[in-house]
Each structure stands twice: as C-alpha cells, then as structure tokens.
Amino acid sequence: MFDLAGKTAENIKKIRENKPLIHNITNFVVMNYTANVLLAMGASPVMAHAENEVEEMVAFAGSLVLNIGTLTDQWVDAMVLAGKKATTLGKPIILDPVGSGATAMRTAAAKRILAETKVSVVRGNASEILSLGVEGAGGRGVDALHAVDDAGVVAKQLAQDLRTTLAITGPVDLVTDGARVVRVEGGHNLMPLVTGTGCSATATIGAFLAVDPDAFSAAATGLAFFGIAGEQAGAVSSGPGTFMINLLDALHSLSPEEVARRCRFSVA
C-alpha cells in the first residue's frame, strides 16, 4: 500500500490552500454542524436543494455530498438532478445512505441515487452499507446493527458489485474499492453521542474527494483525519457537548504533519 499517512497530510494542505466549494444536499438535523465541520477544516460549504438551482450550483463545486436523512421524494429528486449533472461534469459524488435498510423509502432512495448517478464513495455504518446489496439485511434507523467485522467479509464484493468505494465506519473504519482494502483507526467513544458526526465524516470525505482524484485514498485519508480530530477533541472534553465543539477546534488546529504522525492505517 502506498503512503496513506503522507497522502493524508497532502490532502489536508490542499484543502486549506484551495478551499474547495463542497455542495451539500443533506438533512435538516446536521446541516449546521456539517457546514461548520467543512469550514473548520478549510473547505467552503454550500447547501442548496432547490431543483431550479442545484445543477447550476454543482457546476461551481469540487464535489457533491448527498445525504438522505430527513428525506422526502422532492429532496431525492433534487439529489438525483444534482447527481446527474455532477456525473456529466465528472465531479465526484459521495452518498451517505442514512437509515437505508430501516425504511423502504430510504433503501429505495439510496439505491436510486446509486443507479442514476456515478457515486465515487458511499459512507455509512455496516447496517446501512449492507442494505444496499443484501436483501433483507434490515436495519433500525441509523443504528449499526452489524459490527464492522461482519461487514468486512462482504464489503469488497459489494464494492465490486456497486462499482464504487465503500467507507464503512464503526469502532474501526473499513475502506475498500473492491480491489484495495484498508482499516482506519481513530475516533472517540463520545463521537456516536453527537448527532451528525457520521454525516460530518461523509462531508469530510467530500472535501478530500475535491482535492484527491483517487476515491479510495480520499476516503481513507479523510476518515483518518476525522478520526484523529475526534481523538484530539475527546482528550479535552467532559461530555458530548464539549466534544462537539472541541471537534471543530481540532479540525481547524491540527497540522497536516501531526495528523500524518498520528494516523493508523492497516491492511484489512
């Protein structure tokens, strides 16, 4: 495997220098926090979901983040419209299939986006990712019903089937493009107690996709950075509230060199 630690530092530097515009069509719960996460790391977020402007907006963007939490049919239509335009323009797309597997509507929305647009990365927990390929995997909202270990067995095949890169997050994250597989350590046990940390990991990969043409590398290095920031924040927080705030500070203050020194990749 090539030098993912060095690549992590390089990507962080590029984001801070280039301030790529990241177009998000995401859910109401996390819009504010996702925007703050992207700003903190140096990217430029924009949120826009109207069908009469998404195509124009995505043309300015370095990448497109699609997140199906709090979805309605109208929002899915807007996501597909923006996604088709991004596909035509060759802009990378990352999909967060929030709650896929939990309700029929969410599973159908995630599968529709995968079918109608070219998705570079899907970021979800094991349950959500598994719902995209395996019949009857089921789910219960955004909870992880399956451990990352179980998911690892089928992830590589599923990435091949879906022709995309999968970023499966949990206590240890797993990234695969169907050929390469890497595990990424990091994070903190307060992370799942703050809403939108998963969605923010997705947006972080979105920012990395805007500066790194290799989706596998963008996903792995983005998760590494986000995980190290989580560790940093967790070390100085007294609960989920202070963690949420300190995570933004960490994303802003961590130097590329320190992240490279601390990140932990391993071949799966």
Next chain:
Amino acid sequence: MFDLAGKTAENIKKIRENKPLIHNITNFVVMNYTANVLLAMGASPVMAHAENEVEEMVAFAGSLVLNIGTLTDQWVDAMVLAGKKATTLGKPIILDPVGSGATAMRTAAAKRILAETKVSVVRGNASEILSLGVEGAGGRGVDALHAVDDAGVVAKQLAQDLRTTLAITGPVDLVTDGARVVRVEGGHNLMPLVTGTGCSATATIGAFLAVDPDAFSAAATGLAFFGIAGEQAGAVSSGPGTFMINLLDALHSLSPEEVARRCRFSVA
C-alpha cells in the same frame, strides 16, 4: 404521592440501558439540539417527516414526539399520520404545541393533533397550554404570557377535558393528569435564552415515556431530570452559549442517584 425521586432514577437507568428509539417530527430550529439532548441522555433519536415513511418509522419507536414549530400543512399531515399509527400501535405520543394561541394555524394544528391521535402528554408554557382549551387565551409566539400560578388553577380541569397529561413549564413546572398534580422545581435562568430548551424538555419526556407506562410519572420525572441538568449546567456556565453545551454534558454525566437526591417535587 409515590416515590417520584426513586422513579426518576429508575427511568434514567432504563433509558441508558435500553436506548429507546424516539421518533421526532419537530421543527427546523431545534432538530439538531433535540437530537443531541436525546443522545446525551442515552436515547436514540430519529427525525423523519415524509408521509411515505413515518408510519413505518414510528413502528420501530418507543415513543413519538410531535412539535409544531415551523409547521406547514404538509408537516401537520405527516404528524397526524404518524400519530394515528402510534395510537393504533399503543405507542405513547407527546405533543409540543409551540406557539399555539399565537396564530390561528398553530392553534388549529395543535387541536387537530389532539383530536385525531391519542396524546399521552402535552408539554408547553402556560400560554400555549391554555390556548388548547380556553377561547381567546391568545399568545405571542412562544412567550409565556401567563404565569404558571395562573395556569395551575385551570390545568387540572383542562387535563380532564383533553383526557391527557399536561406538563406546563415555567420557573416552576406543573404536571397533572387531571387526578394527580405535582410541581417540579429546577432549571436555570439561562435556560430560556437558549432556543430549543423547551422543545428539548418535551423530547426528554418523550424518552421517559418510552420506558415508563405512567404518563404522569414520565412527565414529572423527565422534567425533574432536565431541570437538574439545567441547574448543573448553569453552575458552570458564563452565558447562554456555554450553558447550551454544558447542558448536554450534564445530561450525559449526571448519575441516576445524584438526580434522585437533588430533584424537588411538591404537591401542588
């Protein structure tokens, strides 16, 4: 009156052990904070408002939280749909009639939800609660136009009329199911300076309803817990910003035993 302090501790323990899924259809302003409040105390929030998934989602949930802030007709339709399903399934519903009495639309929406679904608890300020029963009580947004003392006189009768439990919050909270009445002390004067603290008190009761079949007890103990957390946060905060964050930490770190020791109930 039975041991409400002990019941408070018991309910907190159950929430942290069972992590009940709380289905929220709530307003845009407070979605993020409400989700974080529920996560901090140990519950599992999900926000979903699409008419084609709310019935499926509520079937997984331990309770349903309906909040009419930033409402539109479409959202009220979704609330009623989810509420009818919850009623059929015997899942407890809590209604937060944000701004009822202030505009005709809000009052009508609150009354419609009460008429078409079985609401276990209504949580609001005195003005909002009074608007549900008394003609011409009026209101001005979410401000409390009436002191809790005035409301106490009519609350018991109103609870009987509406066949629900009322949780009227203010400097001192009042809970009644039409038969029993209790006052709950707690909170902090920074609380009204953070948007969504009222809505979060509602969501907290929602979590308590998921583990406590007695709506009166769930409402009183939920408000006691939320108030003690507010006191704890207020003691270490320098303004509304830090209070907002410290409240999340307090909800996470307070032990059931300490809450039981500190909560203050009194017969009204």
Next chain:
Amino acid sequence: MFDLAGKTAENIKKIRENKPLIHNITNFVVMNYTANVLLAMGASPVMAHAENEVEEMVAFAGSLVLNIGTLTDQWVDAMVLAGKKATTLGKPIILDPVGSGATAMRTAAAKRILAETKVSVVRGNASEILSLGVEGAGGRGVDALHAVDDAGVVAKQLAQDLRTTLAITGPVDLVTDGARVVRVEGGHNLMPLVTGTGCSATATIGAFLAVDPDAFSAAATGLAFFGIAGEQAGAVSSGPGTFMINLLDALHSLSPEEVARRCRFSVA
C-alpha cells in the same frame, strides 16, 4: 456624523428592555444559531414560514428578517407575502441575499423581494450586494469575490438606486443609505469560519431596526455591536467551535457602556 457610539449603547439597552419579537424567514443551516444570537442579545426570535401564518405572525413582530439561503420558490413566495404585509404595516424589513450572484435563482429572488416589498436594509458581502445592481457581477456561493474597498466606490450610488440602506460586511464593514456613509471596524478572523455569522449579523441588525427607526443608524450600530462581540469571543477562543459558543456569551454579557467605549466608526 452624530454620536453612533452612544446610539449603539442606547439600542442595546432598548433591545434588552423591550425584547422585541423578530420574525425570521431564514435558511435551514442557520436557523438555530440565528435564534440563539437573538436570544443572547435579549431579543425574542420567532421562525415561521408557512404562507398561511406569516402575515399573522409578522403583525406581532418588531421587524422582519428575510434570508434566501437554502431557498425554494415556495419559501420566496412566503417571504414576499410576509414582506408585503410588513410593508403595509410599516414594519422594517432586512434582506440577506445569501448567494445572490452565484445562481440565477438566488439573484432573481433577491431582486424580487427588493421590488415587491419595502426593504429597509440589505446586509451581504460585497459580491452579493453588487449582484443586486450590476449586471454580470457574478459570484460563487457565499464567498466574497470582491473586497469591501471595491464595493465602497459603488455602494452609495447603489443604495440610491435601490432606495435602501446597504450594510456590506467584510474585514471592515461599510454602511450607506445613499447619503451618509460610515465604516465599522470589529470582528475576528475566526468569524468567517463559523457558518451563520453573516446571517447572524443580519438578524442583529433586524433587532436593532426594531428599536431604532433610522435604518442607517440601526445597521451601523448593530454591526458595531456584533463586531465587538466577535472581538470579545475571539480573545478567549481556541478555534471556530469555541468561538461560536463564546460569541453567544459575549452578546449576552457585554454591557452597553463597554460596547460604546470599544466600537470604532469612521467616515468612509
């Protein structure tokens, strides 16, 4: 120029005493933070966007804040409806043309609101403001493509053309009603790294408009207050997360006298 420092103190006092209701129709990303900013300074925010209640709601309000971030046609219709009612009732309106110039839809929406309602103040960055009058000024989301210095040259004429007061924010803010021009210093370099600080500056002016009938003075003193609060917060923050929180504390704790002592106005 009259005593703007003294006027700043006077306006802050009036907001804290009168707690004016500020009706916001704003974007999903900043709703929560905007509401908290207004509460922290002593105002009473309400968010309401349904076409069947905005006219009733605005009648209670001291001012109306219209913000076109995350807009759709339906939201623009609601803004125009509320704005027309506010115009009829003589309530001041402030417009935040988020992203105007970036997409055709946003530029059209901002221009429509300006044409169909009486807007007292427009608050935006130079790029957004310039897009309202100059053909082909263009833009890229909410980024400032033009320095405030460039904008100053044309601002006075544009204010005359649009018959409104312009509040152009950047490293140094510029306010003009077409006759008077003033520059306002303040703020902190962490401010642009928190989403919604621009929108919150708009809402702050909205609160000042509710207590100050002179739109030029309301805009200049509102920006001065917000900028001093930013300086105060920046001095005690370690990154954008803590800054976001400390800004709320500063808006709450700064005395009118201290703000008057620290604010820096200069004739442009």
